Amino acid sequence: MNLKTCWLITLLTVLLSVTGSVLRANESSGNYFNLPKLSLKEDRGLMQRNAADEFTLTSESGTTARRNYTSLKIAKNSNLSRMNYDEYKDNSSSLKTGKADYFSEKYLKKTVNEHKYWESEKHFGTAVVEMAIVEFIPWAISKWITKPGWANVGWQSWWSNIQKGWEYDGDNFLTNNFAHPYHGNLYFNTARTNGYDFWESMPFSFTGSLLWEYFGEYYRPSFNDWINTSVSGINLGEMTYRVSNLLTDNTTRGSDRVWSEIFGALVNPVRGFNRLISGEATKVHPNTKLFDVPVRIYVDAGMRRIVERGSDFSSDSVSTEGLLGFNLIYGNESYADLNIPFSRFRVWGHVSNGSSKLTDLFSYGWLTGWKLGGKGINKQYFSLNLAYNFMTNPAYEFGGPGVLGLFTLTNKVGEKNFIKSDFGLYAILMGSTSTEYFYGLDGRNYDFGPGPGILLQSSLTNGIWNYLTVNYQGFTIFTMSGSPDSKHYLHNGSISSTLPLNNYFAIGAEFSFYWRNSFYAEPNPDVSRTSPMGRLFFVTKL
Amino acid sequence: MKTLLYTLLIIFAFASGRSFADGPGVGKVSMKEDSQNAKKGWSSMFLEADYSYTRHLGEYEEVWGSSQAATLSFGKKFEKNWMLYFKTGYAKTSEWKDEREGNSMIPVLLGGKYYFDLGTVMPYFAFTNGFNVISQKYDNFGGKTDDMLVKYAWELGAGTYVNFTKNFALNATVSYNSSFYYIDAQMTGFVYSGGLSYFFR
Structure with a gap:
């Protein structure tokens, strides 16, 4: 792996962060082309909005x-x-x-x-x-x-x-x-x-x-x-x-x-x-x-190291890659209309310099929702979301569209911070996951199938930066096409932390663990693979 | 079980929110209309009994021939041009010979119709989606096979209602279906159906 590229990407991020901060600082002068004045809108949405409909x-x-x-x-x-x-x-x-x-x-x-x-x-x-x-x-x-x-x-x-x-x-x-x-x-x-x-x-x-x-x-x-x-x-x-x-x-x-x-x-x-x-x-x-509509955009870059361990091979496989990513949060839970589809959504992803250029892309946007209770920052609601998953890297592949029912609650912690927690149930409509026993003519090496899933996530945040996030997602995929009579249990847990250095720039670290248990029909033996991953990154808020 | 799960997921995705419109604020406007419709209760419901003949295609047709079915639908008319309905029934293929060899199925479908209210005539496009519970018996080189399959099914078509009283209408539909059976011999075909509909109004 080439570490030079990783460092190059890292330097690029720092440059991007500094540029972002400079642009932000110059915002009031209006002497550059500011895309849609995103941060202004956010400020307007978050700070100057007086009532739900005004x-x-x-x-x-x-x-x-x-x-x-x-x-x-x-x-x-x-x-x-x-x-x-x-x-x-x-x-x-x-x-x-x-x-x-x-x-x-x-x-x-x-x-x-x-x-x-x-x-x-x-x-x-x-x-x-x-x-x-x-x-x-x-x-x-x-x-x-x-x-x-x-x-x-x-x-x-x-x-x-x-x-x-x-x-x-x-x-x-x-x-x-x-x-x-x-x-x-x-x-x-x-x-x-x-x-x-x-x-x-x-x-x-x-x-x-x-x-x-x-x-x-x-x-x-x-x-x-x-x-x-x-x-x-x-x-x-x-x-x-x-x-x-x-x-x-x-x-x-x-x-x-x-x-x-x-x-x-x-x-x-x-x-x-x-x-x-x-x-x-x-x-x-x-x-x-x-x-x-208020939006928040973050750009991050850094490097990650993925290890692949499998019950079907003797030595570990290790990959180090440079990553460049984004995270767009559209709408604001405070006043987005729960009944308007995608009045709030989140989309985030990364490209890498490894074998899979587009390495991950996720999104979910609410279709409809119900406020369950609470007021101010302490509130609870349930939303039905359309979700999209795409993960491919040297260790594993997983993807597919799904419907995600999400119970969200926020609890104020201290003056400015709160804990936001999500408990969700997935219905994956067409899951794709790595397999050992299927190879298609046109490069397909994964199984297709539907299945249920679960999402548990909790973040300590100030609404802009997530200081600490703990996440777990688990899926079961029943194979409809690929390895015959098989099913896959997939687990992905992560813990990440972001340390803001100023309003627009932060550094962070993430550790995640992906675990796939695949059960195949005889005579193929079942396979268990784990993929720990560490990631260091810089992130800037545009 | 997998197919059942599959079908339920897709139905869930489809049915999750037709009653909610989009666009800034429009959702609320439509919700008002929906609530008005809800107050009408049974007045927006309908019941339908149909007979259908399916000309199957491909390998399925070679093995099982055509099929005939009797179905019952129950649904709701929404504001503007939409209907949502549930449909079930019983179908049997023409190659049903005796107790030892045959293929029959119970479709369990959820669908929608987009209709144009022209007065007496109400043409529509229809899409249904669900699963077939298939029962089949045949001699497999001397060994008797008795299978129960649950397979994803969908149907896309066009038809029309002809209202001949305030409540009763004749219904005729032509549709194409492409349901799962076996990956090399799917259950495809053209469905011609006709029947009687009763609108609670």
């Missing part, structure tokens, strides 16, 4: 505008309908770019009153055409450029697929657990960015994937692809939709606007396309409420 916005010229975001007004006035200038004018200062009288009153009135949001109406035809484009592009590239063979479809393969029905495919872990969900995210957004809500967009994801499986590939339709593409695509799709909404600032012009549109389109290409054809990418108009 925002106080402070313009850069110092004037304060209050606006009641009652649910009805939000429905009428945000991204779902035409906004009336009289209702909006209290906040018209937000249409200014920091310079007085940037837009005239007449222009503002005209802009606000005449703008009708693209997503205020359902565009079924556009959604269908865009889905066809999303299906066509990867198929055409495979058919005429990369020519792998599976794109040679026609009446014969279509009828054959209709007759034969489902199978499980042999694709490698990255393709099945990451590439397919990304494609599903595009299907989902053909509806989501054309005026359909979260629930209404779900069938588009399932349908797009189903059409691809039956008619886009020569091979039989793959059941694991359908589940992974659709379910994880919905998960990823809603996240990219919301993050893209954070990035595109409708109130700016010039290079700020161009860059915000480019970043927004990179995160969500379908939305970027729709903004172009609807003219919203170039027109100055009010932002929706989705632009103002």
Whole structure:
């Protein structure tokens, strides 16, 4: 392993941290392009929010505008309908770019009153055409450029697929657990960015994937692809939709606007396309409420050392890798609406310089929830979440979409700190886990299957930094495809600590232990493998 | 057991929140409508009895031929265009010869319909998802095999209601199903069904 790379990444992180701090320090001067002013939003969300349904916005010229975001007004006035200038004018200062009288009153009135949001109406035809484009592009590239063979479809393969029905495919872990969900995210957004809500967009994801499986590939339709593409695509799709909404600032012009549109389109290409054809990418108009959701972003880097011990081999295997990661927390439990899907979600992951470049990626976003009790910082609620897991490293692989029921409680400890605890039950819909006795034609070396899981986690935190976190996740995967008549018990426990050096920079350490017990049918012997891992990192809050 | 678990998980994922809409604040608006619907109680429920003929495909068709089924559905109409329903029944393949050889199944399905209320005619798209409890008997080279299987099943189709009284409607559906059976011989087929529906209103 090359330690030089690890040190390089570490130095990069320090550089990133310092840069982040400098940018933050310069924030008020406004002399750099600050993506969507994320930290400002967070401050606004955390500190200036007066009541559950009320925002106080402070313009850069110092004037304060209050606006009641009652649910009805939000429905009428945000991204779902035409906004009336009289209702909006209290906040018209937000249409200014920091310079007085940037837009005239007449222009503002005209802009606000005449703008009708693209997503205020359902565009079924556009959604269908865009889905066809999303299906066509990867198929055409495979058919005429990369020519792998599976794109040679026609009446014969279509009828054959209709007759034969489902199978499980042999694709490698990255393709099945990451590439397919990304494609599903595009299907989902053909509806989501054309005026359909979260629930209404779900069938588009399932349908797009189903059409691809039956008619886009020569091979039989793959059941694991359908589940992974659709379910994880919905998960990823809603996240990219919301993050893209954070990035595109409708109130700016010039290079700020161009860059915000480019970043927004990179995160969500379908939305970027729709903004172009609807003219919203170039027109100055009010932002929706989705632009103002508070977020926290952390970037971390460091190194880890993984050991693999197995009952089926005599000596340990050791790997040391450099890691670069991120952690995005969208929304705020204090006032996010429990009934709006993904009004709160968390997504985090790492890339490494080891054999698996994308080494882990996780997310969960709530579908709905119920506040159970408590007030202030001491509260309890139950939420139903859509979860995504992706872990691949030299020692093991695990992934799959699932539904996570989460009981969360927070308890105040001292003046500023509190303990946040989560107790969750997973329903993994299509788990993928390492196996010793299955090797597919296209690089697959893992089993597929559903199963239950459990999550226990507790953190001592001040709301920004988690000083100490203890976590355990356990899963049982019943193999549906791969090693016959097998099942896997998976355990992953970790303890991590972060020591903040200032408001934006911290150092930390983590120790985790992954343990897989796999039970196989005769004559294959059962296998038990353990993988302790240590990680040192720097983390910066952007 | 694995299939049962699988099916329940998927049904759970689907059914977890159709009653909640999305978008800023819209969830609350829709919830009001939902609560209004809830007050109506039975008035949004419906009951349906259907007969269906399935033209199976592929290897399953070669072994077991076609099948016929009688099913009963019970569901709820939501605001706008959605219905959620539970469906079960009994199906038997045409190659049922005698007590020694045959294949029958009990489908247990949960599904949704997206309908267009055009007055007398209500066309819809339907998706159902669940599991088949399959019972099969056959001679396996002299040895008798008597299996009970639980396999994931789904069906996608289109159909229409024709309302001929305030409460009664005729129902006709054509759908494609691709249910699990054995990985090399899945239970695929086209289903043609018709029946009578009663809407509590």
